[in-house]
Every structure is written in C-alpha cells, then in structure tokens.
Amino acid sequence: MKLAxxxxxxxxxxxxxxxxxxxxxxxxxxxxxxxxITFVANPKYAALAxxxxxxxxxxxxxxxLISAAxxxxxxxxxxxxxxxxxxxxxxxxxxxxxxxxxxHSSARIGASAHIGPYVVINEDVDIGSNAVLLAHVVIYRxxxxxxxxxxxxHSVVREQCRLGNDVILQNGAVIGxxxxxxxxxxxxxxxxxxxxxxxxxxxxxEIQANACVDRASIGQxxxxxxxxxxxxxxxxxxxxxxxxxxxxxxxxxxxxxxVGSKVILAGQVGVAGxxxxxxGVIATAQSGIPSxxxxxxxxxGYPAIDNKLWLRCVAVFNRLxxxxxxxxxxxxx
Numbered sequence: 049m050k051l052a053x054x055x056x057x058x059x060x061x062x063x064x065x066x067x068x069x070x071x072x073x074x075x076x077x078x079x080x081x082x083x084x085i086t087f088v089a090n091p092k093y094a095a096l097a098x099x100x101x102x103x104x105x106x107x108x109x110x111x112x113l114i115s116a117a118x119x120x121x122x123x124x125x126x127x128x129x130x131x132x133x134x135x136x137x138x139x140x141x142x143x144x145x146x147x148x149x150x151x152h153s154s155a156r157i158g159a160s161a162h163i164g165p166y167v168v169i170n171e172d173v174d175i176g177s178n179a180v181l182l183a184h185v186v187i188y189r190x191x192x193x194x195x196x197x198x199x200x201x202h203s204v205v206r207e208q209c210r211l212g213n214d215v216i217l218q219n220g221a222v223i224g225x226x227x228x229x230x231x232x233x234x235x236x237x238x239x240x241x242x243x244x245x246x247x248x249x250x251x252x253x254e255i256q257a258n259a260c261v262d263r264a265s266i267g268q269x270x271x272x273x274x275x276x277x278x279x280x281x282x283x284x285x286x287x288x289x290x291x292x293x294x295x296x297x298x299x300x301x302x303x304x305x306x307v308g309s310k311v312i313l314a315g316q317v318g319v320a321g322x323x324x325x326x327x328g329v330i331a332t333a334q335s336g337i338p339s340x341x342x343x344x345x346x347x348x349g350y351p352a353i354d355n356k357l358w359l360r361c362v363a364v365f366n367r368l369x370x371x372x373x374x375x376x377x378x379x380x381x
Contacts (some may be wrong), residue, residue: 217254312331
C-alpha cells in the first residue's frame with residue numbers, strides 16, 4: 049500500500065517521505081524493518097524513532113524531525129490502530145449452522161448468522177442479523193440480542209439478558225450469572241437471595257476474556273453504550289457502568305456500584321458496594337475506592353485519595369527509614 053494512501057485513510061499529514069513508497073506491514077518500533085510502518089505515542093520510545101529501521105513512523109504533530117518518512121497526527125496511537133486495520137485481515141465466518149449446534153425451535157435468528165460447533169441456543173431467544181457464535185457458546189432462554197453480535201468460544205449469555213447491536217464477547221465472558229447475594233439466617237447459615245433481574249448491555253460494548261457481568265437481585269445490571277470491559281473484570285449485581293467507560297484488567301465492582309461515563313478504572317481497582325463514581329474519573333492501578341468519588345477526579349492508593357496527594361505521600365513513605373533514623377538520632381542528643 050502506498051504511503052500517501054495510508055496517510056489519507058488515517059487522516060495523517062505526510063512529511064519528508066516519498067508519497068509512492070510501498071508499505072507492506074506494521075510493527076512495533078523496535079521490531080520494524082524496511083517496508084514497514086510503526087509509531088511513537090509514548091515519550092519513552094522517542095529516541096528509538098531516530099534509529100528504527102522502519103520506512104515510516106506515525107508521530108504527534110509536535111514530534112521532532114527524524115530521517116524516516118513521518119506521518120503526523122493529533123492522535124498517533126489511534127492513527128496506528130487504524131493502520132493495523134488496513135493490513136490485518138481477520139477470519140471470515142461464512143453463514144451457516146454447524147450440524148452439532150442445538151437450537152430450540154422457538155429461537156429466532158436473523159439473516160447471515162454463523163452458528164459454530166456445539167453452540168446451544170435455548171427457547172424464546174432473539175438474535176439479530178449477521179451474528180457469529182463460535183464453538184460452545186451458550187445462550188439461555190429468553191435472551192434478546194441485537195445485530196452484528198460476535199461471541200467467541202465458551203462465552204455465555206444467561207436467561208432474560210438483553211444485549212444491543214455490535215456487542216463483542218471474548219472467550220469465556222459470562223453475561224448474567226447470579227450475583228453474589230446471600231442473607232444470614234438466625235442460625236448463622238447463608239441463604240441464597242434470588243437474582244431475578246437481567247444484565248443489560250447496550251450497543252458497541254466489548255467484554256473481554258473471562259469477565260463477568262452479574263445479574264441483579266432486583267432491577268438490572270447495566271453496561272452503557274461503548275463501554276469496554278477487560279479480562280477478568282467483575283461487575284457486581286445491580287451495578288451500572290456509563291458510556292465509553294474503561295474497566296481494565298481485574299477491576300472489581302461490588303454490588304450496586306454506579307460508575308459514570310468516560311471513567312477509567314486501571315488494573316486491579318476495587319470499588320466497594322453502593323459507591324458512586326462520577327463522570328470522567330481516573331483511578332490508577334490497584335486503587336481501593338471505599339466511598340463516592342466526584343466527577344473528573346484522579347485518585348490513587350487505598351483508601352483512594354487525590355493522585356497528587358498520594359504521590360506526595362509515596363515520596364514521604366520512601367523516606368521513612370531515613371526519617372526514623374534521624375528521629376532516633378535526635379532523641380539520643
């Protein structure tokens with residue numbers, strides 16, 4: 049593909065490069081070779097842009113001049129992601145139903161569906177057009193699913209759950225498993241609370257491998273349009289996740305947590321039940337959130353506090369041995 053064509057498609061500005069240069073692939077900046085295109089979004093790799101063997105590099109608008117052909121973008125990471133799409137051809141799945149699939153006669157499936165080996169679709173299920181269900185996917189009774197559904201192997205949608213259009217479930221994702229609800233009786237034994245409410249997932253949501261969105265005891269658990277849920281995330285019963293929010297690996301939301309729109313909870317963030325996380329909040333990795341967080345806050349640590357304060361606390365913590373030694377010495381004087 050011509051370099052000028054790539055620049056046009058991804059909306060980048062071509063600088064100091066031959067428009068007719070042929071690009072035959074993409075690679076990371078350390079692995080790239082002649083004929084490939086790479087990118088720099090993290091300043092950590094800026095020096096490598098001067099030594100890379102790549103024929104072209106996607107960079108930010110204010111990146112210093114380099115010898116390689118340069119495509120300047122206001123969002124180099126997004127531009128590179130779109131470049132990958134130009135070269136990667138994902139597997140295509142022809143419409144059809146595998147002989148081993150089990151589909152209830154009352155299920156309604158739209159046109160051009162691909163139903164793979166050992167898929168099970170129960171009674172009163174509705175699935176829109178262009179669905180792809182790979183091996184061992186199970187759809188429980190009464191589930192309602194929109195168009196362009198893509199379910200990787202071993203993902204599950206439980207009873208009465210509702211999924212919108214363009215939803216992707218990666219391997220082992222479970223939508224609508226029972227929430228963790230138990231009440232202690234007078235003898236101290238735990239009695240299960242019926243989880244009667246569905247999980248509802250809106251359009252353009254992706255839920256990745258082995259993540260769980262639990263059903264609610266009453267009401268519903270809701271994941272709003274465009275949210276992305278990473279591997280091994282737990283969305284507890286009755287919780288809600290706002291539009292375009294990211295829940296990164298191993299995030300845990302206890303029951304009835306309310307997460308706003310455009311929130312980023314980094315890896316292993318834990319949120320206590322019944323907390324409200326405002327729009328635009330960022331919680332750094334391994335933060336523990338025991339109470340409400342106002343919109344647009346950046347928080348860190350446990351219990352989570354303002355990120356700038358947390359950084360100052362960490363700086364002091366690292367000096368505690370030195371401070372303790374100074375105090376002991378002072379005490380002897």
